[in-house]
Amino acid sequence: MNPIDQYVLEVVVLPALIALSAFSPFLFAPLRRRAWRVEAVLGTIIALTFLLSFVTELDHRAVLRQIITIEGDEAPFERWHRLGLVALILIPASWALGFTRRKSSAARGMMSTLGYALVAAILCGALVSFPGSSPLIQLGQGALVLASIFAWLLTNQAVLWNAWVVFGVLAELAYVGGFASLAVMCGAVSVAGFGAAVLAGIGGRSALQIDPVRPAGATAIVLGTLTALIARCGMAQDTAGVSPAAWTAAALLPLASVAFSGRLRRAERNSGKTFWAWLGVAIVAIALLGLVGWQQSAKEGAADSGGDDYSDMYGG
């Protein structure tokens, strides 16, 4: 196997496979009949995939040195490594959030989700900073986390298909922005989203009275927190002039899931509802990537040379 394929397998595919293998039983009956478990599992799959990809790409010390002093560890703390710690925290948080919401009515459950979203936004604004931050930027970061969580709540039953798209967009922006590590981590989560969507679809058909997966509680909070912080990190570390607006748009892409809300309401089958909740996000994602690509081409003034992506990154 050539080194690039091996790299992609280790950093992108394997983390997603491990997370999906560990938790996919919850996407099938009988475990799937408890909604709170499903929301916790979806959040865990996303956060765990990111974490596994992170420690494969760097190493576990990149997370540990943020918590403890490691003897003989000379490397300094890099602020973007905070993403790994956030992913680690989101795993138990998913289960805690799901558990506390398990007996809530729909209205009460939504209120508690918004409450937890506010807490997540405040913590991310206060404790997670990237280079070039200022109090105003941190305030904006917190607001982006809150807005992103809200956007994910609108994705309805296409939440996992939209995770596939949104993290794919973040991966592409990171790659264009010169941040290969972030690109592969987002790629891993995109693969996990796709895999979870397929498994959830199969699981939904495997037994009667299985509800489609929805972005309730923990799922939306994990997705919203990660997409917003990844977008902020990409913005702060960008070296190729990808605009902050593009990154912000990527974090808020799930808002486009309401684009076809009329058709969604009229759809009779779950697959139709999923399609209409996904299509708006897919269209806006393609438009966003097209715009970024056009801006990069205009700046570079040269056509894409093609060939292997990693050798192209280093001068072709």
Added chain:
Amino acid sequence: MKIPAFIALSVATLLLAASPARQDGAAPASASAANITLDPVHSMAVFRIQHLGAGYFWGRFNELAGKIQWPLDDSAAPSFDVTAQVNKVDTGSEKLDGNLQGPNFFNQAEFPTITFKSKSAKKLGERHYAVTGDLTLRGVTKSIEVDCTVTGVGKAPTGQKVGVECAFTVNRADYGMKWGIDAPKGALGSEVKMVIALEGDVAKAKE
């Protein structure tokens, strides 16, 4: 008249102590060391690294800044305090420059400078030294040995100029720059050869 042996021995010892051959330890030993301010236009660092196990490509850091102290009569070793700005990396490709400034390599946003500060030197020959100092790269400081040669002392309308050329090799993994060594395997080499070309203006002596 016979010179007492102890007087002869004392004089010989004093002459040996003043000999230019003894240059060990922190420089400059001589009080007449000139202060040399680097000329950023004529000072740069070039680096070489292997790509995909095939060819080597070169890049450079433009506009080095800092100071050298060195007595123009070469009676002591030079000392260095040099800084490179990561955002001045230049490979001839804007895209590659951006990647090198990114978090996978120099991480300019977190570590905007690379510095070298000498601690001691050993004379290897005329105007030729092995200089030991601290290289700080990506927030990691390690002691390295640099082969330095004073290439010349010239005259300009503004005064005297001194040129120095230094060379060393580092393993970038020692400084946390591991992308491309093991993952993806062999994308980029781990050994980086550096050649630093410095030119500076000798400060005029105060009257």
